[in-house]
Amino acid sequence: MAGINHAPPPFFKQGPAPLALLTFYIAISLAIFVVDLRFRSLELLRQSIALVVDPVQRVAQTPGSLVDYAATYLQGLQALQKENSELKHAQLSTAPNLQRLAQLEAENDRLRKLLTVKEREKANGQVAQILYTARDPFSRKVIVDKGQQSGITAGQPAIDETGVVGQVTRVFPFSAEITLITDKDQAVPIQVVRNGQRSVVFGLGNGQLELRYMPANADIQVGDLLVTSGLDGVYLPGFPVAKVVNIERDSAYSFARIFCVPIAGVENFGEVMVLDPRTPLPAAPPDSASRGSDSSEKNGQRPKKKRAAKGN
């Protein structure tokens, strides 16, 4: 810092005035904030910065994972033997169902062909390790260790051994970002197992989910299991998503407030299965596509209400 007694003040090489610089940088910041949020067109910039940041982040995570490793190492033989015997037991108890699965699937295929129903899609995918959770306190996201190099694309669903965990929302060259189903406004189309009623479950951001826009007299009970309905063309049907834990029916509101907790260990660390993208659904009938765009929101909601009414 050239003080007044060190050197003559550098009149001609100070660059732009600080206020001008400030305006410039703030304008850029706000511009990329809006563009990233509204148009999502800065993924290339994000990916190229991630290429630099990602290795550093992985290195920074190693002390933590070393501690984990040491903890499991010191856990000892006994705990491992216990776990092993429990797993063997679990395997044995699922064996009767699993062993006949191949035969059941073949039979199902044959019957579906007889009924000329479209064949069930098979769930394939690849296992990915959760590296760390994103530091952003406003959202619930995790980073996994497979990315573009492994053929992951945005939109693929991720499950663990018990249910749906989330959906891939961003893909980087060597990692991918999974938005958990508990993230605020993350939506999963579901179906109630007990009565087959369809709805959409939304994340609340506090570890719970909410079934929105269900009428106050809807046939939902505490303990109902919600599974993916598969209507969105993203999630395959039948994966457990959440369980209803609390229903508030207030006659002052036309909708019941239905709270659910995720079935999968959404907040756990470990491995997830990133499912392959589904074969695209047939295109929507031209009727709904040709409607005016100004009232598209209303039009989009109307058929849903009709369906819900029929379901009751």
Added chain:
Amino acid sequence: MQPTFSSSRILQPVRPWFIFFSLIMAVVLNFLPTAHWSGMPDWVALVLCFWSVREFRRVGMGWAFVLGLLMDVADGSVLGQHCFAYVLLAYVSASLSRRFLWFPLAQQALQVMPLLVATQVIQVLMRLAVGADFPGWGFFVAPLIASLLWIPATFILLLPQYQPVEQDPDRPI
């Protein structure tokens, strides 16, 4: 180095590589798993504020913008969120730097606190404006702790400048 009122010694000129190194270390500290603990300070904001006060000719809004981009990508937040807050932080602390350094360390820490709190508040406001949920008051504890860390940070970050080039018993400074 700017002579400070309370300083009794003349510091060496700062080495640019040390500024770079300390900023990179702050980024790495932010990447550690400990960053998820509530009340963990934003190290980048702290170190950036420190160098903007001490060396505003070397570390300015350009650095703040680049570091903000890095943190945005690493956090998975919206691009521009950290950039905006850091650029403002760098500007305000640089323009207040002539004032800051006349105070003893504890009072400097007290004056840094509103700047660091404002950095968090700006980020919260930006996200609330686009529909995020309030992250809880724990989010605002972090800058308070960070401003307490101003005192040890000053000692650590000025350490390389304390060492004399050549020891001479006849000249005490």
